Amino acid sequence: NDDVLEAFTKMDQDQTIKKIRYLESADLHFEKVHVVLDKVGDSVEHEPNLAQVVSFLDRSRPILEIEDFYVWVEQFPTPTITHLHNIMEALKNSKAIGLTLSEICHAVTLPADTVLPLLMDLNDTQQVLACGVDEHRWVSIEFEHVWTIGINGRKWCPRLWISPEGAISLPVVRWIAESTLLTIVGKPGILLKDVLFTYEFVLQPVSVQEIIDLLEHFKCIVVMRKEFASSKLASPFGG
Numbered sequence: 001n002d003d004v005l006e007a008f009t010k011m012d013q014d015q016t017i018k019k020i021r022y023l024e025s026a027d028l029h030f031e032k033v034h035v036v037l038d039k040v041g042d043s044v045e046h047e048p049n050l051a052q053v054v055s056f057l058d059r060s061r062p063i064l065e066i067e068d069f070y071v072w073v074e075q076f077p078t079p080t081i082t083h084l085h086n087i088m089e090a091l092k093n094s095k096a097i098g099l100t101l102s103e104i105c106h107a108v109t110l111p112a113d114t115v116l117p118l119l120m121d122l123n124d125t126q127q128v129l130a131c132g133v134d135e136h137r138w139v140s141i142e143f144e145h146v147w148t149i150g151i152n153g154r155k156w157c158p159r160l161w162i163s164p165e166g167a168i169s170l171p172v173v174r175w176i177a178e179s180t181l182l183t184i185v186g187k188p189g190i191l192l193k194d195v196l197f198t199y200e201f202v203l204q205p206v207s208v209q210e211i212i213d214l215l216e217h218f219k220c221i222v223v224m225r226k227e228f229a230s231s232k233l234a235s236p237f238g239g
Contacts, residue, residue, distance in 0.1 A: 054168045056214055057161065059130070060154040066126050066141055083110060083118055091128060091140040096147075098131065098139035131157050132206045159207055173211075176203070180211050184221055192223075 073084050090107035091099060099107065105115050119138055122128040128138050131147035139147060148155040151166030161172040183198055184190055195212065196205045215221045 050170060052218075053170070053173065053214070056217055057159075057168050057173065057210065060151075060156045060166070061126060061148075063150060063153055063155060064126070069127050072125055072127065080118070083108065083114070084122070087115065087118060087122070088127070088140065091138060092142075094139070096139060096143040098137035098143070100132075100135055100137055104138065129157075133204050134206070136206060136209070159210070160203065173214075176207075176211050177215060180208065181215055181220060184215075 069088060073081050076084065086108040087104060090104055094103075101112055101116065101119070104119070105112050108115065119128065119130075123130055123138075127141055129141060129144045129147060131137055131139060144155065148157055150156075151164075154166060156162055156166065160176065161169045163169045180195065180199075183195060187194070192209075192212070196208050199208050212221070212223065216223045
């Protein structure tokens with residue numbers, strides 16, 4: 001009957017509690033446990049130190065006088081000069097909103113693998129700025145003040161891990177990076193848009209993307225980039 005069942009249940013619970021209490025007070029002698037490696041696998045790369053993490057996330061710039069674009073561009077061969085002029089014209093026309101990489105490629109009719117190195121050259125000499133909230137954007141340097149703040153003689157694009165003193169806050173980086181990594185580990189093969197959706201109420205998409213770039217750079221994760229053919233069916237009424 002119910003009384004007998006209840007008695008057995010209580011007895012089982014009491015035994016479980018006793019085992020837990022025993023384990024809490026027991027000395028398991030972990031100091032006497034020795035691990036012997038029977039097989040040595042591939043060597044493990046050194047973990048990144050904190051300076052490397054800070055260096056990767058530090059996108060700040062010194063406040064310097066910018067070299068005139070038309071003087072700077074003359075060092076390149078003629079075809080490259082044409083591409084650089086077209087890129088700068090597209091960015092100036094976009095004003096403070098800027099353009100994404102795909103939008104720049106569309107505007108100048110060049111592939112991404114051609115445009116991106118040119119953008120990096122422009123960025124290194126502070127002719128353009130990589131910024132953005134929803135995704136990475138590029139703006140002409142004349143609109144840099146819209147996207148950056150000046151702290152201790154340097155210009156920063158605001159991020160959650162940048163302290164008011166103008167430094168990378170490593171505890172904040174660790175908190176976000178660990179959370180992002182656990183999300184990815186818990187769902188192998190998760191899409192980028194799903195990771196961004198997970199944090200959309202607390203983090204800007206660009207911030208999440210930069211943390212993912214950090215994890216990928218230090219080989220914590222592998223990001224697979226694939227292009228899928230459109231699944232849109234052709235209309236049977238089309239010409």
